[in-house]
Amino acid sequence: MGAKRKKEDAPEMAEDADIDDGGCRDRRNRQKVEKKEEFRPSMIKNKEKRSAAHAKLKHQKKLEKRKTKKAREAADKQALELGEEPPQRSVPRTIENTREADETVCKPDDAELFVANDADEFSSILRRERAPKILITTCRFHSTRGPAFISELLTVIPNAHYYKRGTYDLKKIVEYATKEDFTTLIVVHTSRREPDALLVTSLPSGPTAHFKLSKLVLRKEIKNHGNPTGHVPELVLNNFTTRLGHRVGRMIQSLFPQNPDFRGRRVVTFHNQRDYIFFRHHRYIFETKESKQQDPKSKKGKDAEDKSTGQQVIARLQECGPRFVLKLKSLQHGTFDTRGGEYEWVHKPEMDTSRRRFFL
Amino acid sequence: MPRTTTVECPGCPPLRALTFDALGLIKVTESRGNSGGIPQVVERWGDADSSKCVLAASIDDRANDPILAVARKNGTIEISNPLSGDIFVSISDFGDGDGHPEDDDIAGLHIFKKSRSVGSCSLLTCTTKGNASLRSVDIAPTESTNNGASNSWKVCAAGKVLCAKVHGSEKHALFGGKGVEVNLWDLESSTKIWAAKPPPKNSLDIFTPTWFTSATFLTGDDHRKFVAGTNSHQVRVYDTSAQRRPVISFDFRETPIKSVAEDHDGYTIYAGNGSGDLASIDTRTGKLLGCFLGKCSGSIRSIARHPDHPVIASCGLDSYLRLWDVKTRELLSATFLKQHLTCVVFDSNFSDKEVVAPDAQHADEIPEEVEQEALKPAKRKKSPEEMKGKKKKSKDDGSKKSRKKSRQMESEECDVRNTVVFDIQHVNVKLVTSF
Numbered sequence: 001m002g003a004k005r006k007k008e009d010a011p012e013m014a015e016d017a018d019i020d021d022g023g024c025r026d027r028r029n030r031q032k033v034e035k036k037e038e039f040r041p042s043m044i045k046n047k048e049k050r051s052a053a054h055a056k057l058k059h060q061k062k063l064e065k066r067k068t069k070k071a072r073e074a075a076d077k078q079a080l081e082l083g084e085e086p087p088q089r090s091v092p093r094t095i096e097n098t099r100e101a102d103e104t105v106c107k108p109d110d111a112e113l114f115v116a117n118d119a120d121e122f123s124s125i126l127r128r129e130r131a132p133k134i135l136i137t138t139c140r141f142h143s144t145r146g147p148a149f150i151s152e153l154l155t156v157i158p159n160a161h162y163y164k165r166g167t168y169d170l171k172k173i174v175e176y177a178t179k180e181d182f183t184t185l186i187v188v189h190t191s192r193r194e195p196d197a198l199l200v201t202s203l204p205s206g207p208t209a210h211f212k213l214s215k216l217v218l219r220k221e222i223k224n225h226g227n228p229t230g231h232v233p234e235l236v237l238n239n240f241t242t243r244l245g246h247r248v249g250r251m252i253q254s255l256f257p258q259n260p261d262f263r264g265r266r267v268v269t270f271h272n273q274r275d276y277i278f279f280r281h282h283r284y285i286f287e288t289k290e291s292k293q294q295d296p297k298s299k300k301g302k303d304a305e306d307k308s309t310g311q312q313v314i315a316r317l318q319e320c321g322p323r324f325v326l327k328l329k330s331l332q333h334g335t336f337d338t339r340g341g342e343y344e345w346v347h348k349p350e351m352d353t354s355r356r357r358f359f360l
Numbered sequence: 361m362p363r364t365t366t367v368e369c370p371g372c373p374p375l376r377a378l379t380f381d382a383l384g385l386i387k388v389t390e391s392r393g394n395s396g397g398i399p400q401v402v403e404r405w406g407d408a409d410s411s412k413c414v415l416a417a418s419i420d421d422r423a424n425d426p427i428l429a430v431a432r433k434n435g436t437i438e439i440s441n442p443l444s445g446d447i448f449v450s451i452s453d454f455g456d457g458d459g460h461p462e463d464d465d466i467a468g469l470h471i472f473k474k475s476r477s478v479g480s481c482s483l484l485t486c487t488t489k490g491n492a493s494l495r496s497v498d499i500a501p502t503e504s505t506n507n508g509a510s511n512s513w514k515v516c517a518a519g520k521v522l523c524a525k526v527h528g529s530e531k532h533a534l535f536g537g538k539g540v541e542v543n544l545w546d547l548e549s550s551t552k553i554w555a556a557k558p559p560p561k562n563s564l565d566i567f568t569p570t571w572f573t574s575a576t577f578l579t580g581d582d583h584r585k586f587v588a589g590t591n592s593h594q595v596r597v598y599d600t601s602a603q604r605r606p607v608i609s610f611d612f613r614e615t616p617i618k619s620v621a622e623d624h625d626g627y628t629i630y631a632g633n634g635s636g637d638l639a640s641i642d643t644r645t646g647k648l649l650g651c652f653l654g655k656c657s658g659s660i661r662s663i664a665r666h667p668d669h670p671v672i673a674s675c676g677l678d679s680y681l682r683l684w685d686v687k688t689r690e691l692l693s694a695t696f697l698k699q700h701l702t703c704v705v706f707d708s709n710f711s712d713k714e715v716v717a718p719d720a721q722h723a724d725e726i727p728e729e730v731e732q733e734a735l736k737p738a739k740r741k742k743s744p745e746e747m748k749g750k751k752k753k754s755k756d757d758g759s760k761k762s763r764k765k766s767r768q769m770e771s772e773e774c775d776v777r778n779t780v781v782f783d784i785q786h787v788n789v790k791l792v793t794s795f
Contacts, residue, residue: 103696104679104696110698111408112383112385112408112698112699113698115383115408115409116383116408116698116699118410119382119383119408119409119410243679243698333659333677339591339592339614339615339616340571340591340615340616340634341615341616341634341635342615342616342618342634342659342677343615343634343635343636343657343658343659343677344658344659344677344678344700345657345658345677345678346635346636346657346658347657348635348636348655348657350653350655351655351657353655
C-alpha cells in the first residue's frame with residue numbers, strides 16, 4: 001500500500017539525507033531517534049498521501065478516545081455498584097484554564113483599586129449621585145436593521161433617548177449632550193447597512209469605548225421570545241477580571257440605574273469570555289418542580305430546596321430583546337476624538353503574541 | 361499545546377526610576393543586579409487622591425542633597441527628598457495672591473540645578489494660562505512662608521500652554537501649547553527672544569491650528585535648536601538661528617505626539633504618541649530610525665533618558681513603566697504600576713551596593729572607616745546629607761551595599777564595625793569635596 005510505505009519510508013529517507021550531509025555519527029543517531037518519535041502527517045509532501053495519513057491518524061485517535069470513554073464509564077458503574085466513590089474525573093484543559101497569567105488582574109485586597117474606582121469618571125453614577133441618562137444616535141448612513149436595533153436598545157436600557165443624527169459633528173453632539181445632562185452617549189455605527197460598531201462615551205469628559213458589534217439577533221428573530229417590561233433590570237457582569245476589564249465593566253454598569261427591581265424579574269447579562277462580551281436579555285421565573293428521582297448530575301439543582309420529597313425550585317429563562325456580541329477595539333481617554341485622541345488601550349496586532357492571552 | 365510566542369525580557373542595568381501617577385502616588389522602581397535585572401517597586405509614597413494628580417515633576421539628582429519637585433493638580437508644589445519621600449516643603453502655586461481660577465493647572469516645572477545652594481532651590485513653573493514664575497524656595501522648614509524672591513511674567517496672551525522646558529544651561533526656556541506658538545524666552549531678562557511661525561498652508565489651502573503637545577531642547581550646549589511635537593502627529597525641528605518656520609517637519613503615525621525626549625548625542629530624539637507608539641528619529645535627516653515594539657497599548661505620557669546607561673523609560677496611560685534599550689530598541693522590562701502614569705524621572709545616583717559583614721572588609725579600606733566615623737555625626741544632622749559619599753557607578757565592583765539597610769543602620773546608631781565599604785578612588789574624591 002502506497003500510503004503505508006510512504007509513512008515508514010519518510011523517517012528513513014530523512015536519515016539518508018543526514019548521512020549524505022556528512023553529519024557526525026552522534027548527530028545522526030540522535031536525529032534518527034527524534035524523527036521516529038515525532039512524525040507528523042504534515043511532513044509528507046504529496047497531498048493525497050498526506051491527507052490519507054492524516055485521516056488515519058484521526059481515526060486512531062477517535063478509537064482511542066472511545067476506548068478510554070468506555071473504560072471510564074465501566075469504572076464509574078463498577079464503583080457505583082460497589083458503593084464507592086467513582087474515580088476522580090480529570091479536569092479538561094480549556095482555553096480559559098490555560099489562559100496566560102496576567103499581572104493586571106484585579107486583586108480583591110487592592111486598596112489602590114478602590115481609590116482608583118472612587119476617583120474615576122463613573123463613580124458619581126455608581127454612587128447614585130447622578131441618574132444615568134443615555135443618548136443614542138447613529139452614524140450618518142442609514143441601515144436596514146439599525147432602527148430596529150435601536151428601538152430594542154431603548155427598551156433594554158431604561159432612561160434612554162434616541163435622537164436622529166442629521167449631519168451634526170460628533171463633538172458638537174457631545175457638547176449638546178453634556179449641556180442637557182446626559183451621562184452617556186451611544187453611537188451605533190453602521191457598515192454595509194448593518195450595525196457593526198458601538199461607541200460608548202461617558203460624559204462629560206469620560207472615556208470612550210469603541211466596540212465591534214457582531215452576531216446581532218433581533219427580538220423578532222428569536223423563537224419564543226418574551227417582551228420586556230419597564231422594570232429596572234438586574235445587571236450581571238461576568239468575568240471582567242483585569243484592570244482594563246474592570247474599567248469597561250464599570251462603564252457598562254454606569255449605563256443602568258443602580259436600583260434593580262427584583263420583582264420585575266428582568267436581567268441583562270454582559271458575559272465576558274476570551275475578550276468577547278456576550279449580551280443577553282432574559283426574563284426569569286422561579287418554579288417548583290416535582291422531580292421523581294434525585295439526579296446527581298442535575299445542573300438545575302442550584303435552587304434545590306427539598307430534595308428528599310422530590311421538590312425542586314428551578315429558574316426558567318425566557319429570552320427577550322436583542323442578542324449580540326461586543327469586542328473592545330479601543331478605549332480612549334477623553335471623549336471621542338479621532339485626531340487628537342489619547343488612548344488608554346488600543347488593540348495592536350503585535351499584542352496578540354499568544355492564543356491564550358486576553359485583555360479584558 | 362498552546363501556541364505562544366514569548367520573548368524573554370533581558371534584564372536591565374541597575375537603575376532607579378520614580379513614576380508619578382494620576383492619583384498622586386509616587387512609586388519608586390529599582391532594578392538591582394542581584395534580582396536578575398527585573399525592576400521591582402520598592403516604595404510608594406503619597407496618599408491616593410485624584411485631586412493630587414501629578415502634572416509635572418522635576419528632579420535634581422546630584423549626589424548630595426538631591427531634591428524632587430512635584431506639581432499637583434490642586435495647585436500645590438511639593439519639594440521632597442527623592443530617596444526617602446519626606447516632603448521638605450509644600451507651597452501653593454498661587455500663593456502670591458490673586459486667588460486661583462479652577463482651571464489654571466501647572467503645565468511645566470523645573471528645578472534649577474546650577475544655581476542650587478544648600479537650603480534653597482529655585483523653580484520655574486508655568487501654568488496653562490501662561491503664568492510663568494521663577495521663584496526661589498527655602499527647603500529648610502522655617503516659621504515664615506517660604507516664597508522667596510519670585511519673578512512672574514505672562515508667556516502667552518491667549519491659548520493654553522501645554523509644554524514648558526528649560527534648557528540645560530538654564531538660561532533659556534521654551535513654551536508652547538494649544539494656540540500658543542513655540543516661544544523661546546531668556547530667563548535672566550524675562551524677555552521673549554524668539555517665536556515660531558506656523559508652516560504655510562498646504563496645497564489644499566488647509567490651515568491646521570497651532571497645537572503643540574510636547575517640546576524639548578536638543579542639546580545642553582545650544583539653546584537654539586529644539587524639537588516640538590504637535591497634536592496633528594508632526595514632529596518639528598526648529599533652529600532659532602536659521603528661520604522661524606520649522607527646519608524639518610516629520611509626520612509620525614496618526615495620534616498626537618505626547619512626549620519627546622532628546623538623546624545625549626544631540627540629534628536623536630525619542631517621540632511617543634497617543635496610541636503608544638515610541639520611535640527614535642534622527643533630527644538631522646528627519647528619518648525614522650526605528651520603532652520600539654513592546655505591546656504598549658496606551659498613550660505615552662512621558663519619556664526619560666538615563667544619563668549614563670543606554671536605557672530609556674516610558675510610562676503612560678496603560679499603567680506600565682517600560683524600560684527600553686536605546687541601541688537595539690528592545691524592551692528590557694515592563695512593570696505594571698496599576699494607575700495611569702503621568703511622569704517618570706530617573707534617579708541617576710543609584711548604585712547597586714550591599715552591606716558587607718565586618719570580617720569581609722578589606723584591610724586597605726580601614727582608613728576610610730576612620731573618615732567615615734568623623735562623617736557619621738555629620739550624617740545624623742539632616743536626612744539629605746545621609747547621601748554624602750554615595751556615588752553612582754556604572755559598573756559593579758566587589759563590595760556591595762543596600763541603600764535601605766544603610767538608612768536603617770544609621771538611624772539605629774550602629775557601631776563602628778558596620779561601616780560602609782566603598783570603592784577607594786571614588787570615596788577619596790567625594791570625601792574631600794564634602795568637607
